[in-house]
Amino acid sequence: FYIYVQLAVACVRFLAGAMSGEWYALADARPEQFYLWARAVTATLGTATVALVYFIGLRWGTRYALVAASLMAVMPLHVRESHYVLTDVPVTFFVTLTFLLSLRANEQGRAVAFLLAGAAAGLAAATKYTGAVALLLPLVAAWMTHGVRPSRLAGALAAIAGAAVAFLVAAPYTLLDLPGFLNGYAVLMKSYAGKHPPDAPAITYLKHLRNAFWWPGMIAILGGVIFGIVRAINGPGRVRWTLAVLFPLVFFWFISRQAMVFGRYALPLVPFLCILAAVAVVAGVNLLRRFSIPRMVRTALIIALTVGVILPPGIQAIGFNRTHGAATVAQTYNWILANVPGDATIVIECRNLVAPTRSFKGTNVRQLRDMTYEDYVAQGVDYVVASSQCYGPYFENPKQFPREYGEYRALFSRMREVARFTPPRGKPWAEMIIFKVEP
Template sequence: MTDRSVLPSGASRTAPAPAPSGAGVRAVMPLALILLVAAFLRLWQLTATGFNSDEAVYTGTAASLAGDGRLGSLFPVFRAHPVLFQSLVSLALRIHESDWAARVVPALLGVVTVALTYGLGRRLHGRRAALVGALLLAVMPYHVVVSRQVLLDGPMTLCATGALYCVVRYAESHAPRWLLAAGGMLGFTVLAKETSIVLLGSLYAFFALTPAVRTRWWHLLPALGVVGVVALAHPLSQLLAGHARTGGSYLLWQMFRRANHPYYFYGREVPWAVGPLVVVAAVAGLVWLRRENTWRERLLVCWVVVPALFFTVWPVKGFQYLLPAAPVFAVLAGRTLTSFPRAVRAQRLAAAAAIWLVVGSLALPSWVRIQPQTSTRFLAGTGGLPGGREAGQWVRTYAPEGARLLAIGPSMANVVQYYGLRPVSALSVSPDPARRNPSYRAVPNPDRALRDGDFQYLVWDAYTARRTQFFTGKLAELVKHYHGHAVFTARNASGVKVVVIYRVRPT
């Protein structure tokens, strides 16, 4: 790769003449329209479906921070993750406690990420490429779907993109303030979600492979110190609150738990979510424009490849874990799509058609994905759980105070517990502390627990039933043995039964 020239240190550009007000408005309008599209896709029917398991946990934590005593007893503040994002959500819940108030926070942060992607693309490849990149991210199913949920990955992606932008500014100017700013943003990225610490590996790979961008130790060490100081807020808060063992137990469980997906999971899921044409455009541009590649493209490649390799090997794989790669794919694809020849009108029309073809290939799937779900197939991180909110609301209204419920797995248990304000346990939680999430409690002898009257309701759901036949069969046995009768049934948009609550009584 060859390097583009950068402005020498201390040099100055001649300030451009101020543009007429009309020209300024015309310059801003394309980005404003893109942000409106991004906001529409992230806010449309935002609460048509209730929370999924992670959303219930994070919103419950936010409600605890906002002072909700009932949810605080069910969802303690100190569980596993840092609470930077949950603290933001808690501010919204103080204004209005609802699903919409919780989800609008990550949705708006997603729109800000689109704007920041424009800034990143403009810095790297110019205004036209930046506009196309921002538009691609605005309609990209991967980013649209995740940023509509109360998940940590959307805010993490915003902070990570900010850190990437600061690194670009440092590589251009070698000004240490930009590396310090990158350290601060990366620290906030870790506070949004601790697994983002892997992005330090991306930066190490970039600096190690790019001698043209020379970093000095008196620049690097203070920046690393800033990362540590900011990120230290999470373990320090746990220590001061007396919950230091919580984070350690969760880390050990994540390191040694069984793999939840095969190694090819990301290769199968993420390209379709990012958009096959976007991936093709991004990779093809790296090859087609290889003579123009510089440290800029190397930085973007490192930003994607290191986390992708890490999470491929890591046993725990989530659909949304690679979301910080989405802005990078959008920027690289924008660069490719705006590099086609435009000498004659036919070439300009062909270039415009290619751009709108790629945009359309993203917008249509995004529109389909934000409609109410009709399938019982569920992949964590892809949306809410149909029927869960309705089941929980039934429990809150009709189940007596002090009632306890037993579900097949913790995913539906979290959702019903959040909406129902009643404790819900799960059959599939292992009694071995080394093989379960430390946040969950096992039910070692469910038969004895029902015989003693510890549980009054059993909860069946189609999503967990698809994943574990053993525990689904066990629940069916308990329903039959303890004279269970259905008191509530929820169906999805296509009329398929998705949640059933059974009332049981001791024999």
């Protein structure tokens, strides 16, 4: 679905460029001239997600909403991914919208409200298949809402119907090219169902979340989860507490069972975790007010508690812009432009670098080891680009992955290294190596 959105944005960008004299034909426009507009759409959806978190937080109270939205606004994982034209920020927007509309449906108790919540879940699934988990929100809300008109079953069926229609409208080739959809889905599932990385995915995702929220935030989240479970059982507000706790637990379990692990895959969890962290912070503030502590001391403790949760992620988010400069990927891209002949064929693993196809015959593959040296020679490949994002885990743990490590070593040993870009200490960039394929 997001591809269609970006197609519309690209068309508008091209028309605007044509009217301003930047180009007079499609062949004159370069891909990088569309990046700013494309990224602006992602950034807009990221900003809108902060607003959605605020409106969700209002169901608990104004202070909850302000703390949750403030935390979401400075969340490093969300800030970083809002720079890129990927599906993770858009799917997070639609999952958060589903949460808000599910709460609204619970308040209104009408089947049409559950239909709208289901439609938001359908758009989440059409944006990225993992977004389908969001359908759990309106279904649970319908089941827990008494007095749904005309019935709870009608509310649940309306949510399912809304999700199905929205998904097919946003991803029409699911039916228009059913064989292509099924084949593509099978290939995608093959990647997700492969051999798990060295560290358990659940541990890796917890590390990503800890790095984003820092320990004060993680402690607040844990407190919010415990408080939420108690409220979900005893009330009041059982529906909103159940949705706030249930979705992140189910979604975390879901992504932790997959072989492909990237920090951005956990992004749909973040709005829920911000709400839960805000619950712990505000509850802690309310608890302090019950004690006979001098007003100045109590105020200082309240400020320290709030700042302790929000400030560390904020500092990290600001620091991201400092480390986002001439990264190894950009250095590799510039080296290719300066040193590789225009008619060369380039194969690049992973998707953190895409060859400028207007100048080269470039293609991206899952991992370079998926083909042998003879395959590259037979296909007329001139250069390959290796990324530690792909080969790194195998080189760090060769005993655990002897086959994968051996395939990479055999491939690299038969090619000539022409450039290597290693990130400085402390920079979270991938190492990039360019090899020349010489028959």
